[in-house]
Amino acid sequence: MYKVRITAVRKTEYRDLMEIYENPIQHTCDISVGQAFISENGERPEGLCESAWGSMEYFVKALANGEQDFYDGWMKNKRSAMISCNDGFRPVSFYIEAIE
Numbered sequence: 001m002y003k004v005r006i007t008a009v010r011k012t013e014y015r016d017l018m019e020i021y022e023n024p025i026q027h028t029c030d031i032s033v034g035q036a037f038i039s040e041n042g043e044r045p046e047g048l049c050e051s052a053w054g055s056m057e058y059f060v061k062a063l064a065n066g067e068q069d070f071y072d073g074w075m076k077n078k079r080s081a082m083i084s085c086n087d088g089f090r091p092v093s094f095y096i097e098a099i100e
Helices: 015-021 050-064
Strands: 003-011 036-039 080-084 092-099
Touching: 003 050, 050 080, 050 092
Parallel strands: none
Antiparallel strands: 003 036, 003 092, 080 092
């Protein structure tokens, strides 16, 4: 089983959508661009929010088990995936890659 590195590579905010649809909230995403997590045995790393994990869990578990080449050539690195969390107001894009 491989370890899988999960790296936040981009964080975006859609302020126009927030103003129209979102109720004011006290606490938002704590993830920073460049922040990395290591998944062992296909498990959610400590500190990675459950919502982001829900978006990437399938790919992390598949990579941890040696699967690769999702969607027949989607990624240049066949042992990786690019997944965004499901927050429609402030999505974070994560690069997920199997490591030794």
